[in-house]
Structure formats: structure tokens, C-alpha cells
Amino acid sequence: MPEPATRIRPMGRRAVLTGGAAAILAAAGFTPAQAATGRSAGKATGEPTYTLTVMGTTDLHGNVFNWDYFGDKEFDDTQHDDIGLAKIATLVDAVRAERGRRNTLLIDAGDTIQGTPLAYYYARVEPITKQRIHPMAAAMNAIGFDAAALGNHEFNYGIPLLRTFEKQLDFPLLGANAVDQRTGQPAFAPYTVRTVRFEGARPLKVGILGLTNPGIAIWDKANVEGQMTFPGLVEQARVFVPRLRRAGADIVVVSAHSGADTSSSYGDALPYPENASTLLAEEVPGIDAVLVGHAHAEIPQRFVTNKETGAQVLLTEPSYWGRRLSLIDLDVRWSGRQGWQVVAKRSQVLKSNTVPEDTEIVALLKGDHDKVVTYVNSPVGTSKEAMSAATARYEDVPALDFVNFVQAKAVKDALAGTADAELPVLSIAAPFNRDAAIPAGQVSVRDVAGLYIYDNTLLAVRFTGAQLKDYLELSATYFKQVTGSGPFAPDDVTNAPTPTAPSGTPDYNYDVVSGLDAPLTYDIDITKAPGQRITGLAYGGAPVGADQVFALAVNNYRQSGGGNFPHVSTAEVIYNRQVEIRQLLIDWVSAAGEIDPVAFSSVDWRLVADGTPVVIEG
Template identity: 80%
Template sequence: MSDSESQSRRSFGRRAALAGGAGAILAAAGFRPATAAAETTTDSHGPGRRVTLTVLGSTDLHGNVFNWDYFADREFDDSQHNDVGLAKIATLVRAVRAERGADTTLLIDAGDTIQGTPLAYYYAKVEPISTGRVHPMAAAMNAIGYDAAALGNHEFNYGIPLLRTFEAQLDFPLLGANALDAKTGAPAFPPYVIKKVHVPGAPPVRVGILGLTNPGIAIWDKANVEGRMTFPGLVEQARTWVPRLRRAGADLVVVAAHSGADTSSSYGDALPYPENASTLLAEQVPGIDAVLVGHAHVEIPERFVTNKTSGQRVLLTEPLFWGKRLSLMEFDLAWAPRTGWQVRAGRSQVLNSNTVPEDPEIVRLLRADHDRVTSYVNSVVGTCTAAMSAAAARYEDVPALDFINHVQADVVRAALAGTADAALPVLSIAAPFNRAAAIPAGKVSVRDVAGLYVFDNTLLAVRLTGAQLKDYLEKSAEYFRQVSGPGPHAPDAVTNAPTATAPNGIPDYNYDVVAGLDAPLTYDIDIAKAPGQRIANLAHGGTAVSADQVFVVAVNNYRQSGGGNFPHVTTAEVVYNRQVEIRQALIDWVSQAGEIDPASFSTVDWKLVANGTPVVIQS
């Protein structure tokens, strides 16, 4: 690292030490100390040195700076009482640097940084950073002193120009060895960086940090990247770049991979490269010492994978998302004149951010940005005649999802006026993204509406036949676990069924509800049946849907580009695509209508049954 970087880190660590309690902070966060010290040693090659390096890692921050829930307008809390945000992570980083040594501590991130909260959305769309503002995530990460970050798939949600602006605002490299220029095949971002860690009385330790992102970007953000960038597999690109890192003199190689540890793909066989490939990476590419895992939103304090070629044990760790945890990796290295630096041991753990206060420097730096966003999300845009909640949306037809489908279909219907498709019936597809979402009776704010749609998806419409629609619904119905009778059942006993591609259970966002605009689309989901045989009594306007009947179907860009591997939508003819953001369409609809009246659009059109008998769900 440069002298200025070293000075910055010493200052950062010293402030924490002067404040006192670095050891106590780490102990409260769950830190387990290991014997580690720089010392003179002797091995078979003569006198040498030993040193322990610390590499800290975050991932999937998703626009969280403060411990704040913008949709609820209060401090963040969940059932495990986690806290979130870079301001908390900063406190942990200060304490580690003060305790372990700022000069021998690196900090990296595994991606998904600039999307996910109203704070992130505001500085992408309302007051975009392209107008000269500094992105709050860039400001926070610069202040904390990150050494490198990998690209996440959500970095591309707002388009490449905004991503390039964000990249230019960072004081550290944004890495993506498998994000390639579509025309030249060359890396579109730096593939790696080598950081020098100085050790008294010995040559510096050269730490190679390789960044890899998710191949699914080619599907999920097709509209933003097609013809501009390609995203080959992590393993394939690592086979090229890890040897180059070693030849460049890297003594320690750490990969920041925005790809889960447990091999699976939400897009099935739509791409030849797996979505979650970090374990494959460790097993199949020699020369990697550790992988900071991202994307999967699970916690892995420490896991070892044996490389099949070299026999080396590779360390994997993934901190919990949004800044709930910070991974702490330690590497013991020994130096001798003939062999140079060699890694003797590695280990990792995660530190819990809910035990520490927010860092005052980050709070001071970004309080004004936060206040600006809270004012925006709390502004009133209309009223609602009756409260709507998404709490039961994953197993029950509720007005909250009917509202999303109504707005999506209404936007598409208006856009089709005067076209050849204007006479076709319009359907819409929506998923239960946020179980906590709710629209209150009375005044409705931006945050109330935005809470229904927490992803930055855009709206498209495609043509589907009745047969294709039924196939689509059968795919969606895989979300449910098979039951033997109507119950009563607990919600978790019937939802989030595990599959080969989703071993931890199909996520809520991959369960779709389909509704009609011109007339109701009605159907039963028989969860006593095996997947693929569950959709019954499919009708439109009371008439059974025929196989050759044609519909216009409103769908989000994630689904239409292959997210979830749903049938037909990726190859169906697109009849509408104006890059309208669905969340903003909801907000605009309420602003223009002035009032949400659930009675005007909400009916119970689908239900869960077991061998024809309605299923009873008791939460």
C-alpha cells in the first residue's frame, strides 16, 4: 500500500484506540483471538520472519449506510435483532485496525453496493450522481478506507454510465475479471489489484485480490449490458487470472466473488455458467488461498474446501448481508530467503455489527444525504381507503399484490392503444417481494408505496398463449411444498419448497401471481399434487382458457430476461418495453389518481387447494 494509505490507516486505527475500548468492542462483536504475532523464526532454509495479516470483508451492502429502515421510517430491526449499515461496519473496522494493526489489515467487499435502499435509489434516479453528487456509498467506503471491491450484479441495475460514475468516485479499484468488453473481449474493469503490506526486517507481503462477478448479469440486466459487456464463468476466468497474479508476485491470493458458495443457478440451464460457484472456484482453480463469498445472503463464518489439483485447503467466508456482519480472515505467513513468503495457516470468523454504535465520522459525513432521502420517502402522494398488507401474499390472494398487477397492466394497456395488440386481454405478473410491506388507510407516502416493490425492475409486456400461461403458472407453483391434506398448515410448512437449484428453498421473489385487467384470471393451485400438475380450473372472465388463446402479459425485466428460469417469457415476442421502473410507476399512479381504492381492483382470483379442498393456513 502507498505511504498515504498507510498513514490514513494508522490515523483511522489510532482514533479508535484513543477513544478506548477496541478490545471490548471486538469481544462484544464476537471476536475470538488467535495466537498471532510478528516474530523472528528459524526454519530449514535459515532465519526468517513470521507475520499475521488480517483481511476484513463485507458484501451485499445494498445501499445501507445507516441502521435505518426507510420503508418503516425507524431504526432497522428484524427477528434476530440484527443491525445494518456501513456506519456500524466502520466501527468494527476501526476496532480491528486499532487492535491488530492498521498496516497489516486490508478491507475488501464482494459486491452489490449501489442498489437496494431508497438512499441508493435516490442518488441514482431522483438526484443522480451523474449530476455531480457523490454517491453516499462511495463517500462512506472511501472514508472507511476500502482496498478493493468486486462488482455485484446489482451494480448494473442503473446502467453502465451511472456505474462508471460511481467507479470514478471511488478511491479504490472496482474489480471484475469476468466482466468483459463485448467487442474486444478484454476486461472492462480491473481484474485484480496487488496490495503491498510492509513487514519490518523482511520484504513486503504482496496480497493479490481478484474480483469476480455473477454471470447472471447477462440475463438480469440484459437491457443494460447486451452488446456492451459479456460475463463468462468465474472458474473459467479465474483459471486465467490466478496464475497471472502468482506470476506477478502475489504471496497471498484472496478472491472477492459475487457468487454463492453452494453451487446452484436460479436461471437453470439458460447460461452455461453456474450462478453460485465459489465452492467450484476453490475446488478447481489452484493457487487461491481464500474466497470472500457474496450474493447468496447467507452467513458462513468459516468453511474450508480442498482444491482437487493441489490439495490445498481454501478458506471461504461470507458475512451476512447489508452490513449485519463483517468477515475477519487471518493468515499466518512465514518468510525465508529461499522460499519467500509462504502461507502457513488461515482462519476466519464473523463480527456482529449489532453490538457496536455507528461510527461518528460516517454519521457526520452522510447525515445530510440521509435526511434528504427520509424527507423524500415520507412525502405524501395520495390516500388509501383501506389498509393493504403483503404479509400473507405468498399463500393468499391479497389486495397488495392485486394493486401491483393492476398498475402494471394499466400502464401496458394504455401504451398498447392504437396498436394491433390493443384488442388482446391484458394480464400481469407480480411477486411477493416484501412480507413487511403495507399500505395504510389514510395518507400514503412514497415509502409506503415503494415498500411494495423493493427491487429496481422495469416493466415489459410479452405475448403468451393459454398453453404457455399454464406452463408458467406450473413453474410458479413449484414454490409450494407438497402436502397430504388441507391442513391447517403453518405458512412455512407449505411455502419456499427446496429444489435442486434452490436447495435452501425457492425465495419469495421467485413465486409469481398472475392477474387479469380486463377480466379476472382465476385458477386453483393444488399443492397435494406433484409439481407440474398443480394448476386447475384456469379461466379468464369465467371461461376456461384455451391452449391457443393469446394474452398480453405484463412482466418485469428480471423475469423476462430469464431470472427464475420461468418458461416461455424469454423467447416470447416483446410488445412493450419503455424502460419504465415499476416502483416509480406505482408511485406515479398513486400521485395521479390521488386515491387507492382496493375495492376497485381487488378480488380473490386464486387459491391453494389440496385435492380440490381449500387449504387452511394458520400463521
């Protein structure tokens, strides 16, 4: 593909800030001592020094407003953070007012169009078209982004919808390592060059390289196989950073949808690490700063030494959902012999919970938001009893039984009339959302969707009893090893740290398995070491044989290797219609009209200590 043209960035909108930019920034945690602006005399050369500020967001996941669609209320969490682009817009306007619009850039590190009912609605219920603009595109255009990198979740709804979204943007969507399988060239613009014109100075050319996550090849295999490949971040940066420098870039900033700390949730299923931003900074010369994404971490400032040049590369990550805005400050100085040189670097993050939502963004997208609120609150059926997922991570509850029942029933129905019709069907589900609850009485779309907060699709694979035992043992590493049967607090037994999850195994990597036509029963002995915990594994009351064959209903994330569960990614796929599980749940309730837990709920697994049930309180 042709190289992207150098662009002069537009000035964008002008905002009115109530209370003044300085006050807004101070409330958001801005540290003036870290961020000299404008220009000052160079100490050594007498040449003036200018400050370029690159603002960054990442992992916005369809959040425009500070709103919890599943809770039908203003968003809040234990840290009382706020979220959404409407909040970010206020911070961006304050930075531009304080620094001067011409001295700033605004970029994003991916995962933009998936993650909320707002994003789902405009991908599946009322999909975007040439005439119907995606709310995230409308918001980002209005705020005036200069570039954004592709995230892995950009591919969840398929390449055609992604291309429609791309065309709606007033700025480039970058992905140097999203490669067209036919041509071997990037399928999206690999980079862009922005020209910054400081007052009274020569133009400064800023190269922005976009890199996405190699895991797309696994997680969205059904959407990208045969069309795109996703080589490693380091490998593609080695090609395109020198190319950017040859194109005249004085500064190179990488927007990378890849976490800072080198690791992979997919193990060795790919030759490229999932989280590679530090590796990128260490191994590829010529990078000045990296805006980090994907890991949902907060990194105000981190310096990494490039192994070849010894240069200090600056990394920052602004959390996720619009909780934070990263500020990267690069002090630059011009000399006739060396051109523009970076003489100092620093970064920080600003909190969005101290500022109001931008009124322009609110006015622009309130109609879209209200339409989605109406959709998620519309009734879809009733439930005879209330069901909660609050304790699903440590005890068998009807809420997860319901998810497994619907998944297994869909697979059984699809296999009818095939050679696999007689296989006993099992299903896996994870406690994705501790706040999920189905009320007794009328049930809304929002209630049902809260049980399954991800846009995963359903598959089924052929699985043996021996493979099932291995799978359950891996799942059971979620629990901490204890002595005795308790009582314990929930946090004393759950979210165990592991080598691949040093901060604790997330709830979504704990799977429970249920049978459809007969119960699958097992105990998890958490006094035993990981790998030796599953006891009494039985189907229909009989011990599961190593060679016994099942149809196992799984989501596409698991089947593609997410979580690095054994066997499932290499098992034969016997069902895959790319139907979203959340929509299956909604459709089932709509068709049945009533949820009756008696029809699918039973206690089939439990935590034990040498055969004695573990007591968990709190």
C-alpha cells in the same frame, strides 16, 4: 487494456475507539485463539511468522446506516442484527487498532449501489454527478477500502451511472469477467496488487482479483447487451491468477460476487454457474482465499481442496447489508529460497450489532440520509382502505392485485395503437415484502415503495395459454404438498424446498397472475404433486385455451430468466421501456390521488385440497 499498476495502499484515517479495540472485538464475537497477530518465531526454520488480516464485506446494498427506510425506524430483525457501513466502520477501526493498520487490508465483494431508498434516490431522484458523490462511495472512501468487486446489482441503473460511481472511488472497482464486447478485454480493472510492509520484513505483495456474476448478462440484459459480456468465474480466474503471480503477487485473494455452493437460478440459460466460489477454489490453482458474495449467506470459515495442487483454499462470506465483517488471517513466513509462503489460514465473522455507529461516517452522510428520509415520507396520495401483504403468499390480497393492476394498465396503455392492442393483458407479481402495507388515509412514497422493494423494470411478452399453465405450475412448486384442507400454519404450506432451493423457495419466486379487463381465475391443489396443481384455469369465465394469446406483464428479472420460470425468457417481447415498477406505482398514486381497492381487487385464485378451500391460520 493495460495491466493495473502495483499500488502502495494508503494508511487511511485514524479513529478514536471508545472502550478500546480489544473490548469492541470481544463483544463482536472475535475469538483471539484463532488469530495470532504480529510476528512470532517460526517453529521449523527460526524465521519470523507474520499475520496478514484481510477484512471483507459484501452485499451492502446501499446500507450506510442501521435504518429501515420503509419502516421509518431503526433496523431490526428476528435475530436483532444491525446493518450498515457506519457499524462496519467501527469494527474495521477496532481490527486495525488491534492488528496494526499496516498489517490489514479491507475489500468488498459487490452489490453496493442498489437496494435501499438511499441508493435509489441517488440513482434516480437526484443522480450522482462529478460533483455529487454517492453516499456509498463517500462512506467506503472514508473507511479506507483497498478494493471492491462488481456485483450484479451494480448494473441495475445502467453503465453510465456505474462509471460515475467508479470514478468517485479512491480504490479500484474490479471485474475480471466483465468484458468489453468490442475489445474482448476486461472493461474494469481485473485485479489490483497491494504492498503490505510488516515491521522489519520484506514487502509482501497481495494480489486481489475481482470476479462478478455471469447472470448479469440475463438480469440486466437491457443495460449491458452489445456492450459487455460476462464469462465464467473459473474461466477468467484461470487467465488472471497466473497473471497475478507473474506480476509478483505473493498471495492471491479473490473477491467473488458468486455464492459458495454451486448452483444457478437461471438453469441452463448460461453455460456458467451463478454460484461458483467453491468451484473456483477447487479448479484454479494459486488462490489462497476467497471472499464470497451474492448468496447472502454467513460462512465464518470453510476450506476447499484444490484438485490440482491439494492446497487448502479458505472461503468466508459475511452475510449481507453489513450484518457481519469477515476476518481472513493468513500467517506468512519468508525464506530466501521460496520467498513468502502461507503457513496457516483461518477466518471468522464479527457481528455489527454489538458496536455503535462510527461518528465520522454519521456526520459525513447524515445530510444525505435525512434528505432521503424526507423523500420517502412525503405524501403521494390517499387510500380508501388499508391493504397488507402479510398473507399474500397464501391468499389473494388487494395489495398484490394493486401491483398487477398498475403493471397491466401500463402495458395496455403502451400497446394502444399497435398490432398487439387487442391482446388481453395479464400481469405477474410476487409477495416481495411481508411487512408491506398501505394505510387507510394518507399514503407516502415509503408506503407505496414498500410493496415493491426491488428496482425491477417492466416488460411484456406474448404468451400462450399453454405457456401460462406451465408458468403457474412452476410457481405452485412454492407450496408444500399436504393432505387434507387444514387448518394449517402458514409455514406448513409455504416455502417448499426444491432441488434448486434446498433451503426453501423464497417468497419472491412465488408469482400470482391477474387479468386486467377480465379476471384470470385458477385453483392451486396442494394435495397434488408439483406440476399437477393448477385446475380450473379460466379467463373471463371461459377455460383458457392452449393456443389463446395474451400480453403478459413481467419484470425484467423474470423475463431475463430469474427464477428459471418456463417460456418467459424466450417469449417475444412486445413492450420494454425500462420503466421501474416501483416508480410506476408511485406515479400512479400521485396521478390518481386516491387508491380505491374496489377498482382492481377480487379473489381470483385460491389454495384447495381436492376442490375444498384450504384453511390457513396464524
